Amino acid sequence: MAENLKACSVCCKSSWPQLQDLCRLEQLQCRALGITRRNLGDFEVEYLCDYKRVRKEEFYLVKWRGYPEAANSWEPRKNLRCRGLLKQLHQDLARAPGGPVQPGPRGLPARAVSYLVQKAEQRRALRHWEQLLNSTRSHRGRITVENEVDLHGPPRDFVYINEYKVGPGVNLTPVAVGCECQDCMAEAAGGCCPGASHHKFAYNEAGQVRIRAGLPIYECNSRCRCGADCPNRVVQKGIRYDLCIFRTGNGRGWGVRTLERIRKNSFVMEYVGEIITSEEAERRGQVYDRQGATYLFDLDYVEDVYTVDAAHYGNISHFVNHSCDPNLQVYNVFIENLDERLPRIALFATRLIRAGEELTFDYNMHGTGPPAPWLSPLSPVRWGTSPPPPPRFIVLSPTVDPVDAESTRMDSNFGLAVGGSPRARGRIECKCGAAACRKYLF
Incomplete structure (x- = not known):
């Protein structure tokens, strides 16, 4: 029986980055996954969830990929090599409900922090959906x-x-x-x-x-x-x-x-x-x-x-x-x-x-x-x-x-078609913005 199982393989349900994060979490080196002694201490920023200034120096609260929120840490700007995430955080703060938000020495207001976390979770969900759409499509266009x-x-x-x-x-x-x-x-x-x-x-x-x-x-x-x-x-x-x-x-x-x-x-x-x-x-x-x-x-x-x-x-x-x-x-x-x-x-x-x-x-x-x-x-x-x-x-x-x-x-x-039967029409406002807009859909 064991001889018949030698050629068998089972697909791993974890993604490549998840396996790399697990190696770093357990301090394990793995050549197949590209985790070596040199990069074992390199951790990936999943998103930035808070921001503060202390004596003119900027600090960011980092959610590390593969780690629970309890492992979040404040990091100085000089330690972060994630220019895209930094730009995204400031754009989110500019669009936050209630207007642009400015940081204090203790960080952002609670509503702003909540908004940043929600945006990060939303982007993760949308990325997953995008991957699902592209894995399902049979057409050339992405x-x-x-x-x-x-x-x-x-x-x-x-x-x-x-x-x-x-x-x-x-x-x-x-x-x-x-x-x-x-x-x-x-x-x-x-x-x-x-x-x-x-x-x-x-x-x-x-x-x-x-x-x-x-x-x-x-x-x-x-x-x-x-x-x-x-x-x-x-x-x-x-x-x-x-x-x-x-x-x-x-x-x-x-x-x-x-x-x-x-x-x-x-x-x-x-x-x-x-x-x-x-x-x-x-x-x-x-x-x-x-x-x-x-x-x-x-x-x-x-x-x-x-x-x-x-x-x-x-x-x-x-x-x-x-x-x-x-x-x-x-x-x-x-x-x-x-x-x-x-x-x-x-x-x-x-x-x-x-x-x-x-x-x-x-x-x-x-x-x-x-x-x-x-x-x-x-x-x-x-x-x-x-x-x-x-x-x-x-x-x-x-x-x-x-x-x-x-x-x-x-x-x-x-x-x-609406159930195959005529219905009374209401006037539905059109929001297309065309120069020749009819103002109403129906």
């Missing part, structure tokens, strides 16, 4: 998280997913055929996958969408002869830009901004969640109404049969905010499943988006151009202390030319 506005930590009961989660009572039918193209753009056989459905090829050579908003996109699938580099495979490759989930400073809750430049008409992200039946959406909608927030969105392109619920299962689009002048646009995409009742929802850039700019879409789109939105991620913070029940909203499209009939059908059938 995700960062930051909150320099308040003490909110990671959202509770939210699970990051990369594609639709199929709920009870929902059956996806895998695509049965694919294209026979040698080159889907230059030598498309029978119009490739879009042509088989009597639609136009959606992308140009750079992978930018070139059809008008509202028209469906048919991408190549797993049964097609073309490979992964096919120009008709864009949405299925996932998010390729580095994005940041950040806390907004004007009461809009979490938001998303890009860390890279995004070209006009480029695919940015897909909206994913749990696909549920309309009956289940009705039940959940009543619960969400009482909570004052909902993420339900009807997929009723041809029939009002299914709804996407992104309340507990979703991706980074869960956090995208509204704007009356948005830089993202909705398109309907079909890839592995051609059931028109179950499109995939993709967001493309409406214009050049610069690095650092917030990503937004219009919660209340009208007219024959862009399709109507789904119900976006509204949090109780955005609605105030007494949130009104979110409305069901259906876009009414005016008469258009026969050429745009397909687009109009899509536009008019995208609606905000």
Whole structure:
């Protein structure tokens, strides 16, 4: 039996830094962990939790990584080689509740110390959440998280997913055929996958969408002869830009901004969640109404049969905010499943988006151009202390030319779903800050 166990190994649940801290705590040297006699006495500062001045010399109360708070010690500025943490402490003190805080010979006021500790705990929780998001994502683009506005930590009961989660009572039918193209753009056989459905090829050579908003996109699938580099495979490759989930400073809750430049008409992200039946959406909608927030969105392109619920299962689009002048646009995409009742929802850039700019879409789109939105991620913070029940909203499209009939059908059938039943609309103040802001969401 023992012979069979020689090749066995068990993954350690402790991280590399935790093991290094344990070695230092027990005064043990370990070559494999990089703990030697030379650096055995080097300890890492986890965060700074107090600050004082004594005879013009600065001292900081240090929380040492891997040690309990009882081991905290006051250290002179000259002993600390953590410039980033020092800068962060003074920035936190400048933003502390009640205004900038100045230290005394005995340290900071108790409220300021409490705030510093809470900010440190929050940052640790957000770093852990960021690591979890990036270990879960299957797309190339990395995700960062930051909150320099308040003490909110990671959202509770939210699970990051990369594609639709199929709920009870929902059956996806895998695509049965694919294209026979040698080159889907230059030598498309029978119009490739879009042509088989009597639609136009959606992308140009750079992978930018070139059809008008509202028209469906048919991408190549797993049964097609073309490979992964096919120009008709864009949405299925996932998010390729580095994005940041950040806390907004004007009461809009979490938001998303890009860390890279995004070209006009480029695919940015897909909206994913749990696909549920309309009956289940009705039940959940009543619960969400009482909570004052909902993420339900009807997929009723041809029939009002299914709804996407992104309340507990979703991706980074869960956090995208509204704007009356948005830089993202909705398109309907079909890839592995051609059931028109179950499109995939993709967001493309409406214009050049610069690095650092917030990503937004219009919660209340009208007219024959862009399709109507789904119900976006509204949090109780955005609605105030007494949130009104979110409305069901259906876009009414005016008469258009026969050429745009397909687009109009899509536009008019995208609606905000709240339990599948109409509700009285309250006037919700808009905080997007756009020059052309309509002042109210609904």
